Amino acid sequence: MKKLYMDNAAGTPMHYQVIDAIVPFLKEGFGNPSNLHQFGKLTSNAIQSARESVANLINAKVNEIIFTSSGTEANNFAIKGITAANKKKGNHIITTEIEHFSLLNPLKSLEKSGYEVTYLPVDKYGLVNPDDVRNAIKSTTILVSVMFANGEIGTIEPIKEISEIVRAKEIIFHTDAVAAAGNIPINVSNMPLDVLSMSANQFYGPTGIGALYVREGIRIQPFIEGGVQEGGRRAGTENIIGIVGMGKAAELAKTEMQQRLKHIQKLRDMLCDGLLKNISNIYINGHPTNRLPGNLSVCIEFIEGESVLLFLDMHGIAVSSGSACTSRSLKASHVIMATGVDPALAQGTVLFSIGRENTEEDVACVLEKLPSIVERLRQMSPLYSQKK
Amino acid sequence: MQYSEKVMDHFANPRNVGEIPEADGVGEVGNPACGDIMKMSIKVKDNVIVDAKFKTFGCGAAIATSSISTEMIIGKTLDEALHLTNKAVAEALGGLPPAKMHCSVLAEEAIEAAIDDYLKKTTGKGLEKKKAHAHEEHHHEPDFRPN
Numbered sequence: 001m002k003k004l005y006m007d008n009a010a011g012t013p014m015h016y017q018v019i020d021a022i023v024p025f026l027k028e029g030f031g032n033p034s035n036l037h038q039f040g041k042l043t044s045n046a047i048q049s050a051r052e053s054v055a056n057l058i059n060a061k062v063n064e065i066i067f068t069s070s071g072t073e074a075n076n077f078a079i080k081g082i083t084a085a086n087k088k089k090g091n092h093i094i095t096t097e098i099e100h101f102s103l104l105n106p107l108k109s110l111e112k113s114g115y116e117v118t119y120l121p122v123d124k125y126g127l128v129n130p131d132d133v134r135n136a137i138k139s140t141t142i143l144v145s146v147m148f149a150n151g152e153i154g155t156i157e158p159i160k161e162i163s164e165i166v167r168a169k170e171i172i173f174h175t176d177a178v179a180a181a182g183n184i185p186i187n188v189s190n191m192p193l194d195v196l197s198m199s200a201n202q203f204y205g206p207t208g209i210g211a212l213y214v215r216e217g218i219r220i221q222p223f224i225e226g227g228v229q230e231g232g233r234r235a236g237t238e239n240i241i242g243i244v245g246m247g248k249a250a251e252l253a254k255t256e257m258q259q260r261l262k263h264i265q266k267l268r269d270m271l272c273d274g275l276l277k278n279i280s281n282i283y284i285n286g287h288p289t290n291r292l293p294g295n296l297s298v299c300i301e302f303i304e305g306e307s308v309l310l311f312l313d314m315h316g317i318a319v320s321s322g323s324a325c326t327s328r329s330l331k332a333s334h335v336i337m338a339t340g341v342d343p344a345l346a347q348g349t350v351l352f353s354i355g356r357e358n359t360e361e362d363v364a365c366v367l368e369k370l371p372s373i374v375e376r377l378r379q380m381s382p383l384y385s386q387k388k
Numbered sequence: 389m390q391y392s393e394k395v396m397d398h399f400a401n402p403r404n405v406g407e408i409p410e411a412d413g414v415g416e417v418g419n420p421a422c423g424d425i426m427k428m429s430i431k432v433k434d435n436v437i438v439d440a441k442f443k444t445f446g447c448g449a450a451i452a453t454s455s456i457s458t459e460m461i462i463g464k465t466l467d468e469a470l471h472l473t474n475k476a477v478a479e480a481l482g483g484l485p486p487a488k489m490h491c492s493v494l495a496e497e498a499i500e501a502a503i504d505d506y507l508k509k510t511t512g513k514g515l516e517k518k519k520a521h522a523h524e525e526h527h528h529e530p531d532f533r534p535n
Binding site: 302303304306307310311314332343344347379380381382383384385 | 391396399400402405407416420421423424425426427443444445446447448450451
């Protein structure tokens with residue numbers, strides 16, 4: 001059976017050129033980059049060149065990139081580091097209801113220690129209203145964090161507008177760009193982004209490596225204390241393999257972006273059209289046009305997403321679900337719910353996320369298998385028989 | 389969190405799916421917001437459950453627990469069926485991931501609801517005392533969502 005991966009939002013397979021870039025360092029990249037000898041020089045040069053590539057991906061300066069262990073760490077670092085360094089200025093933070101848990105949970109912790117957090121709602125497409133940001137700002141606001149794009153429903157937020165509002169008030173703006181960076185163009189010199197999180201495994205780099213962009217002059221408290229690595233802001237001997245891989249992935253993302261966008265968008269539209277044509281009572285989540293290229297999140301009525309995921313997996317097809325049953329909290333995805341989808345319908349959320357390696361045959365395969373799986377589950381569903 | 393082979397077998401090849409046309413008792417439990425609805429119908433003869441069928445809206449574990457619990461109650465007396473615990477259902481499936489134990493509770497409740505319905509229809513009176521369900525098994529993790 002052919003293995004068909006359509007869960008790129010959860011993590012992308014490494015680009016073969018990334019693997020090629022990493023392999024020599026598996027053998028020779030053991031020297032501690034902090035040491036002055038030739039072994040240290042080899043790895044510190046490699047890190048420097050990777051940092052240039054990552055900076056170049058978002059048009060940042062080289063010294064504005066801090067490597068982290070993941071997108072989650074980058075988000076934790078941003079939230080905790082910015083608030084700690086600016087706590088004399090105030091204790092109010094503004095964010096949205098659709099952020100990733102790696103942002104929401106650190107904020108929950110901060111709330112327990114005296115910070116105040118405003119969670120902005122989104123509309124049915126998952127869009128944050130920039131006016132809501134403007135209206136939520138008060139004299140104690142020290143940080144606004146709005147994600148660049150949502151990985152679950154694909155919606156790209158009006159970040160330029162929001163960041164300009166925040167900048168005008170001289171407040172620090174962070175964006176979680178984990179789902180966006182490396183997949184759609186981001187240029188930090190085009191809009192006033194102060195801090196930005198990203199992760200290599202969202203753009204065909206290795207897992208276990210991320211980065212935080214911190215604009216020059218922004219104060220942030222070190223996240224891990226120890227040595228002077230990463231400018232003293234994130235101590236610990238560097239993950240050389242990960243960093244080299246992320247650097248190569250960033251370089252490839254920059255050069256291949258337009259061709260990837262074209263290829264992925266075409267497949268996504270094919271899949272979308274096919275699903276709407278072949279399955280009744282199916283609804284598309286997220287914004288119709290302002291969206292990540294490979295994201296296709298749907299709610300399939302009368303059935304539950306995890307069951308769809310399991311049946312597709314039996315046919316070799318890997319996707320994600322936003323149903324309560326796939327989460328530990330036993331609640332449907334907070335993102336889908338924030339867009340106002342009915343709770344029962346939200347249980348039928350299935351996320352197809354297309355990547356650069358997917359083909360038209362992959363889309364055809366999903367379109368061939370899915371309708372009968374849906375029909376089978378509907379025949380089993382008491383909600384479906386009631387409806388009929 | 390991975391499912392046992394037994395769970396996957398009952399999920400992929402569920403036994404006794406459907407509705408009994410002239411059922412003696414029907415019970416429906418659960419709610420769509422929590423992700424599962426189970427509808428169980430039974431046929432009773434001389435105090436013994438001679439047939440049981442289910443329809444379920446839910447995840448892999450919900451479908452598998454529904455399927456195996458119909459198998460487990462067919463041939464049992466009403467009293468025996470009422471004594472079937474969610475733990476026994478989960479054990480028969482080779483275990484369930486902790487977050488999915490609530491599915492087995494739902495199966496236990498569906499059986500009870502179907503029997504209750506049968507008793508109401510035949511004696512005019514439902515179960516005297518409903519069982520205290522193991523709701524501590526209803527494994528709700530803390531709510532991560534903003535207030």
